[in-house]
Amino acid sequence: MYGLKKDWDLEPRVRQFVLADYQSNVPRWCPGCGDSAVLSALQRLARDEQLPPEKTVVVSGIGCSSRLPHYMKTYGFHGLHGRPLPVACGVRSRRPDLHVFVVTGDGDNCAIGTAHWIHAIRYNMKMTVLLFDNNIYSLTKMQTSPTTKRGDFSYTHPMGAPLNPLDPLSVTLAITNASFVAQTIDWNPMHVEATIRAAHAHPGLSFIRILQRCPHYNPMVWQPLQQDPSLIRLLVHPDGIPADDTVRKIFKNQLEHDPADLSAAKDIAAATDAVPVGLLHRNVNAERYDFATAQGLTMETDERVQAIQAEIDRFLV
Amino acid sequence: MSQPEALSRGDESPDTASAVSPQTQIVSQHIVEIVSDSGEGAQTAGQMFGTVSAKMGNGVWTVEIIPAEIEPPHRSRSGASGNRIRIGREAVTNMGDAADVVVAFNEQVLYSRIDVNALKPGTTLFIESKWADDPDEAVREQYAEALADFRERGYQIHEVPMEQECLRIVPDPRRGKNMWVLGLLCAIYERDVSHVHAEIEQKFKRKGQKIIDANVALVDAGYAWARENIPLRIRVPVSPTAEPQVVMNGNRAAALGIMAAGIEVCSMYPITPATSVSHYLAAAFHKSGGMIHQAEDEISAIGFALGASYAGKTPVTVTSGPGFALKTEFIALAVMAELPIVIIVVQRGGPSTGLPTRVEQGELLAALFASPGDVPKIVMAPSTIEECFHFTVTARKLAETFRGPVIVLTDANLATGQAPFSRPEVQEDWLAPPIDQSEWDPTVAPYQWDPATGLSQRPIPGQRNGMYVLTGLAHDERSKVAYESEINQRAMKMRSRKLHTLFRTLKPPKVYGDPEGDLLVVGWGSTRGAIEEAVDRVRQDGGKVSALHLRILSPLEPGLDEIFKRFKNIMTVEINYSDDEDDPYTVPETRRYAQLAWVLRARTLAPVDCWSRVPGIPLPPGQIEAELRRRLGL
Numbered sequence: 001m002y003g004l005k006k007d008w009d010l011e012p013r014v015r016q017f018v019l020a021d022y023q024s025n026v027p028r029w030c031p032g033c034g035d036s037a038v039l040s041a042l043q044r045l046a047r048d049e050q051l052p053p054e055k056t057v058v059v060s061g062i063g064c065s066s067r068l069p070h071y072m073k074t075y076g077f078h079g080l081h082g083r084p085l086p087v088a089c090g091v092r093s094r095r096p097d098l099h100v101f102v103v104t105g106d107g108d109n110c111a112i113g114t115a116h117w118i119h120a121i122r123y124n125m126k127m128t129v130l131l132f133d134n135n136i137y138s139l140t141k142m143q144t145s146p147t148t149k150r151g152d153f154s155y156t157h158p159m160g161a162p163l164n165p166l167d168p169l170s171v172t173l174a175i176t177n178a179s180f181v182a183q184t185i186d187w188n189p190m191h192v193e194a195t196i197r198a199a200h201a202h203p204g205l206s207f208i209r210i211l212q213r214c215p216h217y218n219p220m221v222w223q224p225l226q227q228d229p230s231l232i233r234l235l236v237h238p239d240g241i242p243a244d245d246t247v248r249k250i251f252k253n254q255l256e257h258d259p260a261d262l263s264a265a266k267d268i269a270a271a272t273d274a275v276p277v278g279l280l281h282r283n284v285n286a287e288r289y290d291f292a293t294a295q296g297l298t299m300e301t302d303e304r305v306q307a308i309q310a311e312i313d314r315f316l317v
Numbered sequence: 318m319s320q321p322e323a324l325s326r327g328d329e330s331p332d333t334a335s336a337v338s339p340q341t342q343i344v345s346q347h348i349v350e351i352v353s354d355s356g357e358g359a360q361t362a363g364q365m366f367g368t369v370s371a372k373m374g375n376g377v378w379t380v381e382i383i384p385a386e387i388e389p390p391h392r393s394r395s396g397a398s399g400n401r402i403r404i405g406r407e408a409v410t411n412m413g414d415a416a417d418v419v420v421a422f423n424e425q426v427l428y429s430r431i432d433v434n435a436l437k438p439g440t441t442l443f444i445e446s447k448w449a450d451d452p453d454e455a456v457r458e459q460y461a462e463a464l465a466d467f468r469e470r471g472y473q474i475h476e477v478p479m480e481q482e483c484l485r486i487v488p489d490p491r492r493g494k495n496m497w498v499l500g501l502l503c504a505i506y507e508r509d510v511s512h513v514h515a516e517i518e519q520k521f522k523r524k525g526q527k528i529i530d531a532n533v534a535l536v537d538a539g540y541a542w543a544r545e546n547i548p549l550r551i552r553v554p555v556s557p558t559a560e561p562q563v564v565m566n567g568n569r570a571a572a573l574g575i576m577a578a579g580i581e582v583c584s585m586y587p588i589t590p591a592t593s594v595s596h597y598l599a600a601a602f603h604k605s606g607g608m609i610h611q612a613e614d615e616i617s618a619i620g621f622a623l624g625a626s627y628a629g630k631t632p633v634t635v636t637s638g639p640g641f642a643l644k645t646e647f648i649a650l651a652v653m654a655e656l657p658i659v660i661i662v663v664q665r666g667g668p669s670t671g672l673p674t675r676v677e678q679g680e681l682l683a684a685l686f687a688s689p690g691d692v693p694k695i696v697m698a699p700s701t702i703e704e705c706f707h708f709t710v711t712a713r714k715l716a717e718t719f720r721g722p723v724i725v726l727t728d729a730n731l732a733t734g735q736a737p738f739s740r741p742e743v744q745e746d747w748l749a750p751p752i753d754q755s756e757w758d759p760t761v762a763p764y765q766w767d768p769a770t771g772l773s774q775r776p777i778p779g780q781r782n783g784m785y786v787l788t789g790l791a792h793d794e795r796s797k798v799a800y801e802s803e804i805n806q807r808a809m810k811m812r813s814r815k816l817h818t819l820f821r822t823l824k825p826p827k828v829y830g831d832p833e834g835d836l837l838v839v840g841w842g843s844t845r846g847a848i849e850e851a852v853d854r855v856r857q858d859g860g861k862v863s864a865l866h867l868r869i870l871s872p873l874e875p876g877l878d879e880i881f882k883r884f885k886n887i888m889t890v891e892i893n894y895s896d897d898e899d900d901p902y903t904v905p906e907t908r909r910y911a912q913l914a915w916v917l918r919a920r921t922l923a924p925v926d927c928w929s930r931v932p933g934i935p936l937p938p939g940q941i942e943a944e945l946r947r948r949l950g951l
């Protein structure tokens with residue numbers, strides 16, 4: 001640099017990331033697919049938070065939504081149907097330095113991966129989980145999912161889904177140690193982004209259910225909500241998801257809800273008269289398993305060798 | 318090792334000192350069992366006897382005798398709990414045939430041993446005599462009947478007032494009889510009781526001096542009583558090794574191997590008989606900086622492990638048959654996406670829940686093939702407890718070098734058997750170096766397969782410019798999803814090529830016995846000791862039989878065609894199911910072979926035959942010997 005000696009290493013080290021640093025292949029989702037809106041929000045968050053791409057890992061299962069890691073220019077793990085959460089917990093277990101995101105679908109998370117959903121919530125390892133809920137199995141071309149509305153057509157239930165759907169919010173809120181549960185809608189990018197931002201800042205596992213449009217296989221499912229925003233109950237609170245004036249203007253049906261109040265959150269989730277959007281529950285003091293799994297990380301090799309030798313010596317005859 | 322013949326009588330032996338009573342037998346090896354109701358401590362006594370014998374320089378192999386139920390009723394025919402200890406002048410590699418000496422806390426548990434042919438005419442019995450005076454007439458009758466039966470069977474019976482003698486020292490003989498009996502055995506086998514005292518001190522350290530003193534007193538009392546009342550002395554000479562020895566079971570050896578391999582993450586779900594690996598690790602792993610995760614199921618366990626692997630930490634998962642089945646989808650992902658992981662499978666009896674605590678070698682074909690699609694991977698099988706340690710260390714190295722899963726097949730026999738072996742010297746370079754976080758060269762693809770070896774280097778999250786999206790979908794070198802025919806063909810070839818690369822580094826296995834002959838017995842895993850002992854016995858009678866033991870099963874070790882050519886017949890001996898050759902309801906076209914036999918037939922096109930059994934216990938050398946003799950017409 002001008003004025004400095006050559007061997008003075010004062011190159012500015014600060015890296016500045018722009019959106020393009022997070023953008024990879026052109027997404028191959030259908031036009032109008034809600035997945036694209038969430039992808040953009042995630043990329044904006046990464047840019048705003050200046051997450052180093054090499055320190056960011058997006059883990060997914062299998063489904064349309066689970067293709068998302070391919071469109072991020074970060075590390076990614078597009079694994080098995082239903083199993084992104086165990087993988088993400090493993091990534092996190094010994095790498096507190098990484099930013100971990102999980103992308104999953106209503107089939108991926110609420111059917112085949114249900115056991116992992118429950119336990120990952122309980123482990124509460126720091127990561128952000130995005131549940132793309134389009135109420136249908138899309139990648140496999142329209143089968144009933146656990147969140148499909150009763151009576152809706154699919155190729156596995158041509159006479160209509162036989163049962164009432166499972167509610168991912170109520171289930172998650174009921175799991176011991178749930179520490180961050182929010183809901184958002186893919187057709188309001190501002191709210192999606194604000195929600196992901198709050199989730200990423202949360203010290204623990206943040207779970208976001210995203211009502212996601214699938215114009216290809218389930219075009220009608222969120223239409224009533226889109227057409228009549230009063231069917232949505234916007235949760236507002238100083239500790240909640242920040243909702244600016246444009247959002248507040250659209251969603252006039254608002255409820256002041258303190259996310260610390262878990263039992264109120266459960267009532268809101270269970271209510272059938274409106275669909276909640278916002279932060280239902282947050283507890284920044286919930287126990288975190290990733291503190292336990294990271295134990296011993298700083299141990300030096302010679303210390304470790306000594307400990308192993310001592311252990312072997314216990315078996316000397 | 319030869320059959321349990323008496324080397325000589327004490328009175329003819331040159332090393333007979335005047336202290337040796339005329340009834341001292343000097344033998345090259347001996348098998349002793351201690352059996353009791355569960356909860357009476359026969360297992361502890363047996364293990365201590367084994368450890369003390371190892372300390373004195375004997376070869377030792379111990380086998381747990383476990384009841385089918387957790388809390389079987391007292392004095393039940395199926396409730397035997399205890400230990401078999403085989404000691405020898407040289408290293409002992411298997412549990413042997415019938416017992417020479419059995420100590421039984423009641424006559425009923427003995428029947429469960431008789432039922433599995435663990436006794437023979439001439440077996441010396443030390444049996445608790447208190448049942449003869451039991452207040453319950455039915456018990457007295459049972460005892461009298463059994464004793465008459467035992468006499469008829471030709472056992473040498475010593476009735477021993479165990480409880481009565483123990484009551485002189487402790488109020489509750491149910492807790493303590495085992496130590497008294499240990500003292501008795503120490504007298505008979507001329508063990509140095511100071512070793513026993515040291516063991517007791519070690520074992521009961523946490524329980525306080527009072528407990529230690531009581532146990533020492535019991536051992537000493539049993540010892541003194543036997544010196545006074547039992548003239549029999551059995552001397553198994555020792556051939557001490559210069560190297561320091563450790564004694565442990567195969568699961569502990571594997572657990573220590575995990576630590577010594579520098580593995581930091583063990584992710585598991587409990588399943589017998591693999592669980593004790595995790596029990597041990599749970600208590601010790603943190604000392605060397607490791608972490609054990611008990612997942613919600615086996616799928617999650619391996620998923621977690623592979624997440625850790627992706628993030629740069631080579632993990633291990635430990636399981637048995639049913640859990641292994643659940644892991645197969647993730648194993649295919651580990652092959653497809655080339656993620657290093659060590660998978661230890663402690664085999665048990667199958668299919669389904671099968672025989673959870675018992676031994677079988679039923680997972681070889683599953684290890685080779687049970688995953689969606691073509692899944693080339695490394696499979697190895699330790700044949701001794703010592704190898705359970707060293708193979709685990711090797712497995713981590715292979716998993717990383719060859720970038721994929723390495724399956725280590727042990728079994729319930731190795732898992733619970735104990736034997737001494739040379740203390741391993743842990744090398745610093747066994748431990749994985751800290752993960753590479755240096756900048757990645759962006760011109761290098763995440764799967765830049767070397768065409769000659771199939772090997773490639775993997776970027777780890779944190780490495781700048783190394784970003785890639787791992788996928789289980791077909792992909793090209795850059796990990797881009799690719800459905801093109803040529804790309805798929807090439808990627809499959811590259812993943813397969815890695816096995817050839819490993820193959821080229823392997824040496825042909827050594828034939829045990831003559832390099833040519835009438836019959837070659839091929840084995841794998843824990844059967845090695847028993848097979849080689851059977852082969853020795855038959856060779857002593859002029860049988861032209863040799864043995865070959867395979868430790869790496871994928872890729873198969875080299876040189877098999879050459880070796881097989883020099884034998885008239887080849888057969889495998891395995892602990893898994895096969896149709897017998899002479900089964901009247903099976904025709905040759907439909908005969909189902911033992912698992913290694915299938916593999917060898919396919920690989921070599923040689924007419925490899927097999928003899929396999931699923932008794933739920935290790936194959937005794939005598940049974941193998943009988944089959945070899947039958948085949949050789951001896």
Ligand SMILES: Cc1ncc(C[n+]2csc(CCOP(=O)(O)OP(=O)(O)O)c2C)c(N)n1
Pocket residue numbers: 062063064065066081104105106107108109132134136137138139140145
């Ligand atoms: C073990 C396994 N079973 C079944 C499948 C087939 N499969 C792939 S995606 C999917 C459902 C996807 O639905 P969802 O999770 O809701 O994702 P979406 O496509 O709607 O985003 C199924 C059944 C699979 N890939 N693996």
Ligand code: SF4
Pocket residue numbers: 028029030032033034035064065134138139213214215216217
């Ligand atoms: S099928 Fe539905 S979920 Fe899948 S890409 Fe198309 S719109 Fe999106």
Ligand SMILES: [Mg+2]
Pocket residue numbers: 063105106107132133134135136137138145
């Ligand atoms: Mg879906």
